[in-house]
Amino acid sequence: MTVKEVIALAAGCLGRDDLISALDKGEEEISEEEKLELDALLRCYNFVENEVALDYCPLKREETVEVKENKIYYTELSQVPVNVRKVVGGGYLQRFAAYPAYILLSDGWLGSALVVYDCIPSTKNSFDEESEFSQESGVSARLLAYGVTAQYCLVNGENGRAALWDKKFRESLRAKNLLRRTMSIRSRRWV
Numbered sequence: 499m500t501v502k503e504v505i506a507l508a509a510g511c512l513g514r515d516d517l518i519s520a521l522d523k524g525e526e527e528i529s530e531e532e533k534l535e536l537d538a539l540l541r542c543y544n545f546v547e548n549e550v551a552l553d554y555c556p557l558k559r560e561e562t563v564e565v566k567e568n569k570i571y572y573t574e575l576s577q578v579p580v581n582v583r584k585v586v587g588g589g590y591l592q593r594f595a596a597y598p599a600y601i602l603l604s605d606g607w608l609g610s611a612l613v614v615y616d617c618i619p620s621t622k623n624s625f626d627e628e629s630e631f632s633q634e635s636g637v638s639a640r641l642l643a644y645g646v647t648a649q650y651c652l653v654n655g656e657n658g659r660a661a662l663w664d665k666k667f668r669e670s671l672r673a674k675n676l677l678r679r680t681m682s683i684r685s686r687r688w689v
């Protein structure tokens with residue numbers, strides 16, 4: 499799915515057919531007001547994609563990198579890691595410790611290693627870019643559109659509409675089993 503599809507669905511939820519038609523026009527054909535509105539929707543999209551990736555459905559990446567002095571520097575990875583899941587070197591799981599700038603391997607492994615990690619989605623600057631989520635991840639374009647709509651309404655001060663769309667967004671997350679029910683402990687009673 500592309501960013502354009504998600505933003506078109508969000509504009510439809512907002513009842514803004516002018517923004518849907520503006521997405522199909524070229525840069526020079528849209529008005530300054532429409533450009534500002536579409537840029538605001540793009541910022542909301544980036545916010546919602548980050549929220550979903552960091553809180554509900556982690557983006558898992560696997561990369562093979564070279565180990566230098568028992569360290570794997572984060573700059574060698576293609577995306578910014580949030581959580582390092584495992585490091586495999588020589589066909590075996592390697593013991594490691596994550597530091598702010600690198601991963602330190604404890605067994606003195608040299609050569610190449612496979613790093614499995616969760617990452618932050620890249621910031622989208624264009625409507626033609628692909629979303630980080632695929633349909634197999636359980637995150638659909640409609641789910642993201644609900645979140646974008648809620649965020650857009652919140653930014654524009656429409657708190658009532660924002661609460662409505664946020665509720666739909668959370669219900670969609672729960673329906674996809676991405677949002678878990680919170681556990682509650684009954685209060686103690688002294689009899």
